[in-house]
Amino acid sequence: MTTLRSLLSSLLLATGVLGLAACGDDSTARVTVKLTDAPGDNFEKAVVTITKVYLKGSEDVVLLDEPVTVNLLTLANDAADLVKDAEVPQGTYRELRFVISGGYIQVNEDGQRRIYATSPNYAGLPEGTQADGELHMPSASSSGLKVKFDKDADVTITSEDTQKVILVDFDVAQSFGRAAGNSGRWVMGPVIKGADLQFSGNVKATLALGTGVQLPGGDTPLELSAFSAVLINADGSRETLPFSASPDGLFVANFKFLLPGTYQVDVVAPAGVSFTTAPSHPASATIGSGAETAVNFTLTSVSR
Structure with missing residues (x-):
């Protein structure tokens, strides 16, 4: 499995206990989103820039609105805090969504290392690196990518929970593939699954x-x-x-x-x-x- 995991910023913590704790206001609670990854054969890097994470309900609640760039493959068999203790009103939310502004993958094809990026100028590319082809991310930077919960369950937030953390698994092997035909492009069709951390x-x-x-x-x-x-x-x-x-x-x-x-x-x-x-x-x-x-x-x- 090649699935997102080094301390990247105050939002990304390679190890630790994540919790949802009731805060002073009884109408809100604090939410943590923990990110992990299922890897994929022949992938050497899978880097994405996540610019927004939000819950969709009667009103959208933004959990993250500052860009975070992460190599998903560093999170295999590990997990990282993507969002830590975000204050969320009580309620039922239909979806958790990720907005991704860009990314690149590094793959081994027939013994050769190749890089496919969303743009030749994608800021996440190492300095001096030239992409060999295009990585297409349909809808990733607009409406965002839906996290699939078991049986399409809603996300319910209450102030009575003493611990409630959302674990998100970004399956690299299933999320990136070659485009049909001979275009030479790769396409990201993300498979992102979620569950309460206590269920993992x-x-x-x-x-x-x-x-x-x-x-x-x-x-x-x-x-x-x-x-x-x-x-x-x-x-x-x-x-x-x-x-x-x-x-x-x-x-x-x-x-x-x-x-x-x-x-x-x-x-x-x-x-x-x-x-x-x-x-x-x-x-x-x-x-x-x-x-x-x-x-x-x-x-x-x-x-x-």
Whole structure:
């Protein structure tokens, strides 16, 4: 999965607890919007400038109106504060929308690095960089991009909530694609999903050696840390994390800030290594509201 995550400004915080706290006025509450990203294969950068975030209701409520430029790929398996403690009147809001003024992607195409930008003069391009082609963002800078909530649920804000944070997942792999025909353009058709942060969960994948199973030795002995876990969402976006040793002796890959749903969890090995696992891989994992789901793989054979 290549999905937005370094401290970028007072609005962007790579880690931390986000909350919705009632403020002094009983008719309002404070809202935080936390941004995460599901990544995409072959993408090296996906940079956007967000100029406005607002809630649509009987009256629109602006949560952010200062430009923030962010590389979405830095947020894989992480999250950042895009809006922090914005004061919002109580009520029911039909939509959360993002206005994006521009951006660029850097992709690997047939072994070559290419950049596609909304404009040759887009301010987010690194100094001296020339774009190889155009990135088209229809409607992104006018009415804004709608965040899709499960079952098209409304966003309800009350002053009685002690914690209510909106987690927004910008799926890079599903949001950018080549334009039809031979124009050479790329188009952004965003897939942006949202949920209350309290409903998000995580997948903890572990890897261990089975009884009697030994890793191949030789000049370059194979280690469990050479294996990686891959999380695949329902849209096919993939996120890869290496297994790291934990204090209890297991090797763990922990995928965080996941919206509820069913995912596939796979295990990959270095080139030239064959292996089997129990359970067999990939395995299915269903994320419930605010829960951790464990997928425990045991290597039953390894060779190279």
